[in-house]
Every structure is written in structure tokens, then in C-alpha cells.
Amino acid sequence: MPSSSPAPTGRTPVDPGADAAETLADLETISRRSRQAASAALTRIPLASWGAAWVVGFALLDQAPWRLAVPVGLALAAGAAVATWTWRSPQIRSGRETRIGLGWLALMLCSPFLVAVVSPIPDRVEMMFLGALWGVALLLYGIASADVAPAVVGAITVLAATISRVSGIPHPLLVFGAVAGGSMLALGLRRTWRYR
């Protein structure tokens, strides 16, 4: 009987190397998705709420009288802050929710002091300066937590603030809010939908 003929039982030969490689690839996929789900659970509501607040708030600052835009903007920011502070995913906990919330609270409390350092500056420039500052914070958060998407949104925010400020485009606050806030909102909604 030729040696290349099938085994008497008709079974195909075992390939442990290929089986092990396939198993490892499957495990890597599962671990990666688990890690992404944890990142999404932590950030989706804060990103969506702050993104919406920025889109509406900066549009009002650009288009509406400031005696109306500022209180409404502050209310939107307060709502986003409450959503960020109180949101806890029922299914996935990172164990860092409180610490991260305190970090963002510290940034919020320090912002007026930083504005005082660079004052006097025009109100519109002050708004974009604060926006860029928060963009840097988001970029650093993404780097520290190895979460690429928020880091990219943070970088986009810094660039949008810079371009809006130095390029002389019309309606700089409207453009900045749409680009930066829209990026945050889009990422938050995408993570909410993907991990619903």
C-alpha cells in the first residue's frame, strides 16, 4: 500500500501548529474586543454629552448675544459634567471612573486660573484657548489610557482651535465647535451604538 494513501480510519492528519495558531488568533481578537468595550463603556456618555454641549454652545457664542449664549453654554456644560460624573456602565466597570472624574474636575477648576494667566485677551480667543486646553487634556487621556480614538479627537480639537484662531476664517467659534464638538459627539455616538 503506498505511504501517501489515507490512513485506514479515513481521518485527516493532525496539524497542531495550525490549530494552536488559530486558537491564539481567536484569543487575541477576544481580548482586544474586551479592551475596546471597556474603553467605550467609560467614555461614550462623556464624549457624547460634551460633544453636544460644544456644538450647541460654541454655535450660540458665535451667533447669539453673549448675555444669552453664556448662561445657556454654562447650563450645557453643567449638564455634560453631571452626565460625566454620574454615568456608570452597568455591565463594564474600569475601576477608574472616580479617579478620571476627579481629573476632569481638576481641569475644570483650574481653567479660570489659566485664563487669568493669559488675560487680558478677547472673549472669543478666551473661549478657543479653553477649548484647546481641553483638547490637550483629551489627547493626554487617550495616550495615558492607550485609547487611540480620544487621543485623535483631542489632537483634532487643538488643531481646530489653532486654525480657527490664526486663519481669519469667518465665524471661528462656530467652526471650532462644529469640528471639535462634532468629533467628540460622533465618537461618543459610535461607541454607544457599537456597544449598546
Next chain:
Amino acid sequence: MNPVRRAQDTDPPGRPPGDPATGADAVPPVSPLPHSAEVPEPVIEMLRSPFDVLLSDPARLRLQAALHGLPSGASMGFTALRTALGLSDGNLGAHLAILVDAGYATATATWRGRRRTTRYAETSAGRAAFEAHVQALESVIAAARGDGPVRLY
């Protein structure tokens, strides 16, 4: 005269009655491991090496991988695990119970009003067992590729 040929008349002892094969055309007896000659010896040795018994179940291994992917201090609930792994409630519950009993995972229950949610996290023992199991798999790959044995420690 009986025309039926009787096996004991002409067949040598030990050969199945009626078997006409002789000499070089004989069919060799079936080995209990017919494919062992096709698997390299280093691979066979690796197959005997420290694969974790609990994690040798594919569903449990995938479950441990899901917990392993979480950041340190993080935990994942039953529903999220079921969605991620595509297991039934009973199947997932049974595997989780085994991992928790073995000390590979912890279960923490929290209450929101009357609603109870149980979240699971990997323990240090579970992390070590999973990483050792993954290393054993990598050794099998290396041995099958002919890279030689891989040091596990």
C-alpha cells in the same frame, strides 16, 4: 465432503480466519495512534506539556481571554460576556462558576435599587494560568515550525 473451507485447516495461527493476505502484501495492524508518526516528536512533547486543564476547554479559554483583555481593576458583567462570546446563559454560567471556584476569576455583585448586577474580573492566578497556557500554545507553534523547543521560563 464439506465444500466449505475451514479456517483452521490452512491459516497460520493468529491471522484472522479467511484472511488471504500473505507476505509483503499484508495489511499492517492498525496502530492505536495511526497519526503519531506524522507528528514530530518535539510537538508531541509540547502537547504533553503544561496546558492548563481548566483552560483546555475552548469556551473557558475564550472566557478567560475576555477577562484577560480588561484593564487592571476592570470587570465585566454577565450580559456583556454573553454578547461578546455568543454563549447561552446556562453554558456561560457554568463556565464562570468553574473559573470562580478555581480562583481564576472573581464575582462581585452590586445593587441598583432592586436590580442586582454581577461583574467578573480576572484574578492574578487566572492571569498567570492564561499566560502560561498561551505560552504553551506558542511553543507548539514554534515546535511545529521546527524552531526547536521554546524556553517557557
